[in-house]
Amino acid sequence: MRIHCVQHQLLRGVQTVARAISPRASMPILGNVLLEASEDRVKLAATDLELGIESYVEATVAEDGAVTLPARILTDIVSNLPEGDVEIRVPEGESRATITCEKVRFEVLGLPAADFPVLPSSDGDVLVRLDAGLLRTMIRQTSFAVSTDETRPFLTGVYLVLEGETGQLVATDGGRLALRRAKIPSPEGGKITAIVPGKTMSELVRALGGVEGEVTIASHENQVLFALPGMRFISRLIAGQFPNYEQVIPKEYKQRIRVGTERLLRAVRRASITARDSANVVRLSASDGTLTITSNTPDVGTAEEQVGVEVEGDAVPVAFNAKFLMDALGNIDAAEVFFDLTGPLSPGALRPVEHPDYVYVLAPVRVYG
């Protein structure tokens, strides 16, 4: 293999795919990045067997070929090379690469490309095409609510629902639930659902950051494929039944509070400083145009803050986990929100005032003593 490419493009590709690598890789080859040269590009790939990321880097290919190189060393080398043209050569039948840039020369020992796990080359069955920016927003607004408790695997992913002209992402850890809806071009076939691992979604959000254009979501056997301009994500899906989330979204409210999102976020953040124990409890109560937010920890101290709001309905004093509130308020992308309360020990809901495409449901905290 012998190729020439541009240092900063190569670096971007290596950094993108290396995100798939697990720090606790079980086999040496899973700590490596695959480089595969053909036609006018180099394909880079890495995987932890759950998620595979591929990235394509423009290159002048003098000789086809493939090799795998340790991701950490490769990243360190490429990021420290001078800007300019990089040459990578791998002698036929060997897995030792020579990386040259201006007057710099590295020789790196790798492993044969034949040992690298095969990622499906198929484009799969296309499910839907979405604007990259919209997909990024949808994932960002939901994926923070996934469970990190691996004993309940079906909650550790984001639930993707495609039905008619509506696409939906839903995530919950049992204590709160985030749902983002969007109008989408009608998908092929009927209703499609899948639980996509939280890690895949957070890496996808990161990669979508610098991307403009369309993302194609496709399925291939038990995997989901996200094709972005210049890269591809291949992820396993989580087996299991996602809980019946529709029934937990409140349809009515006892009290509706209309409040500035940033104002509420700042108040909750301050109150969380003295919020008690691991449940991070802040108490809310609104009446006569004032929302009062309090917190106390016996050995630490107390906080109280008033926020001017519009209130409809009778006061419903309720306690929530401050983190649950901050996560949602920081991602809701709305100047004002409705905070709907249904009872002191019943779920509350946050919705943007401007549109109905987002809802965040949170279960209260019961405080003893």
Next chain:
Amino acid sequence: MERLARIIAHVDMDAFYAAIEVRDHPRYRGFPVVVGAPPSARGVVAAASYEARRYGIRSAMPSREARARCPQAIFLPVDMEKYRAVSAQLFEILETFTPRIEPLSIDEAFLDLTGCPVPGGGARQEASRADGPGAAEDPGLAIGRAIKARIRAALDLPASIGVAPNKFLAKLASELAKPDGLRRIGPEEVQEVLDPLPVTFLWGVGEETRRRLGSMGITTIGALRRAPTSVLRASLGFAAEHLAALSRGIDDRPVEAGARAKSVGREVTFAHDTRDPEILRRTLASLAEEVARGLRGQGLRGQTVTLKVRYGDFRTVTRRATLDAPTDTGQDLYRAAEWMWSRIPERGRAIRLLGVSASRLGRSAQLDLFGGGRRDRADRVMDAINTRFGDGAVRPGRLADAEDPDRSHPAAGVGQGAGSASAVRRR
């Protein structure tokens, strides 16, 4: 500057539940009284008065067996709420003597009395500074006597108190003083007291260790002390150093004062190392259930679950899992413990000890959108029944195969010291 010799007291109420019942029902005084499950039900003895103990009745014995041993015994139900209230009064009394208190259970605590004023001893006399000319009584003993008198006067209950330079000896002293006694083990008499005692008096010596020592002809603490540590190490591994120190009455563990529980845990050492997956699974389930009850008993919930596995060669691995929300149900703890267990390689190896603990404790309950509440209520009902009729009267289905929780892990060391099967308090 000279470091003060420590003065540690171990306060242990005698037959606590039974003594409270006798106090409140004077007509039972002098009779064998058993608090626990009724003999007609499955379930066990929670406490037995000293009169009942004469018939061989012990706590954790099935109530049915207790009745067989002493048909005329008076059986009373457990009134946990009352005992908790008395316990709160007890700790209030202890706190007037020193702030450095380490509670071990509802009726038992270590007190660090080093430097504490002796009640009625005048301003000059303080603990550990009394051996000048004219010193009346050992200051530790004097404070111990005062504590005992206060408990008697305020609660009308018997207590046994041990006073010594460290926790191990203090606990031993209170044990030797029982019932209703006060005993000091001073530095000068440590060897004289320890040497003739069987090795099982040492903290950490269970059935297996006793057997190993016995095979070397070591049955008393004195014999253990005289055995070269190298010989002990060959047989006991690195437990040898620990036992060698204890046999000399050396124990540096501090009284962990005021430390609110950072974790609640239970662990169990098997009488024989086991690799039987069924026994191990059941043991995990019953440990999870015990930890959950421990949490609920204190009104706490834990969000981090730790599994501890010790192999036959004493190599120990721990695994930790964090739940989405703090829990106090055995089901959640078991699910996490089982999950970690299933991911430990080398599961085929013989296992000596299993432990489950919950940490990141708090009092608030994050409610579940999908209705975990039913499980919650079921646990509370179960606690109520178990409290009323004795531990084990009802148990969740996961434990149904385990005929008797004590039988599936026979060496559950409830006896000696702060060893296994007691609430774990760590930094």
